[in-house]
Amino acid sequence: MSGRLSELAAEFGMVERALGDPSAMANSREYARLTRRHRELLPLVTLLREQSGLETDLAGAQELLTDPDMRELAQGEVAQISSRLADIAAELEVLLLPTDPDDGKNVILELRAGAGGAEAGLFVMDLLRMYTRYAEGLNLKLSVLDASESDLGGASKVVAEVSGEFAFRAFKWERGVHRVQRVPATESQGRIHTSTVTVAVLPEADEHDVTLDLSEVRIDVFRSQGAGGQGVNTTDSAVRAVYRAGTPDEIMVVCQDGRSQIKNREKALVVLASRLAERERAAREARERNERASQVGSGDRSEKIRTYNYPQNRVTDHRLEGEAKNHPLDSVIAGALNPVVAALARDERERQLMHLAASEEGAQQHGAA
Known part of the structure; x- marks a missing residue:
């Protein structure tokens, strides 16, 4: 662990020096990458600096243990410093866990109505409002790229982009099937109905993730449909991008x-590349599962992840256990998703730590043999 910490501390120093180089500021993409990496490493380096200072203080306090007049005071200081050093070691262990390489990317968010007809379409819009408020609370921007709206105020499908720092890390827990249980406004007998919405969360692809051959993409332009303000339906600004049209792919x-055909074309190609990257990722994971001959939960769209029970004002996340799985519906649907996401992140860290401990124990046993 100490070797890895030294490597990361050295990397932090290189990043700081690079950020001070005027040539880095001239390259906006490189400067953004360096700034993001600096923010990622800063908590770890801050802990390392605190650890170093405390170790010096601890050595001084331990020397005072031999002084009869200072022993009692020194014992208290040694205990306090040792406790904090143990906490820092645990925090560093968590920071060293593997991180998702997609965490810093923007997100393509897709909501699709499932079982439940019109009620499912209404819940699509409820989830869209929830995610919009959640994004705003994190200083992220959610922009709707396409929506198939219904006459009742719902939508069969919504595609949106969430942009900003660590957008994917904030939204990646949302992929899967969301189930809602409530009495629809059109229900005259007060019966509770169950509907579902499928949420897909795709990290926005960049040039390193997938190679999109434009010769395999057909671009159609047409007039925008639906609400959009003055100017809609007066120009052929909407864009349809079709990859390998007429094939199983x-x-x-x-x-x-947007009103600009060029911008709509750019966004359509980004979404297309993101879907293609997601397809390749899913195929790769399927191959890996087959090779291991075991099934691993991967947040697949077919998995039911959460239930929104309106009569009981409760949201239950089925990936969690005990008290951590239940949350007040009124606050969650208003965009307060942070407690749910934090619980899911803690659960993942605990599983990673258990796996790491098991791996280290196995390595030690192998070495002893």
């Missing part, structure tokens, strides 16, 4: 958010 993306 076909992927279709529609973007009509």
Whole structure:
């Protein structure tokens, strides 16, 4: 562990020096990468500096233990410093756990109505409002790229982009099937109905993730449909991008958010590349599962992850256990998703730590043999 910490501390020093180089500021992409990496490493380096200072203080306090007049005071100081050093060691262990390389990316968010007809479409819009408020609370921007709206105020499908720092880390827990239990406004007998919405969360692809051959993409332009303010339906600004049209590999993306055909085309290609990258990731994970001959939960869209029970004002996340799985519905649906996300992140860290401990124990046993 100490070797890895030294490597990361050295990397932090190199990043700081690079940020001070005027040539880095001239390259906006490189400067953004360095700034992001600096923020990622700063908590770890801050702990290392505190640890170093406390170790010096501890050595001084231990020397005072031999002084009869200072022994009692020194014993208290030694105990306090030792306790904090143990806490720092635990915090550093967590910071050294593997991180998701996609955490810093923007997100393509797709909501699709499932079972439940019109009620599922209404819940699509409820989730969209929830995610919009959640994003705003994190200083992220959610922009709707395409929506298939219904007459009742719902939508069969919504595609949006969430942009900002660590957008994927904030939203990655949301992929899967969301189930809602409530009495629809159109229900005259007060019966509770169950509906579902599928949420897909795709890290926005960049040029390193997937190679999109534009010769395999057909671009269609047409007039935007639906609400959008003055100017809508007067120009052919909406864009439809179709990858390998007419084949089993076909992927279709529609973007009509902006009035600029060029911007809609750019966004459509980004979404298309993100879907293609997600398809390749899913295929890769499937191959790995087959090789291991075991099933591993991966947040697949077919998994039911959360239930929103309106009569009981309760949201239950089925990936958690005990008290951590239940949260007040009124606050969650208003965008207060942070407690749920924090619980899921803690659960993942605990599983990673258990796996790490088991791996280290196995390595020690192997070495002893």
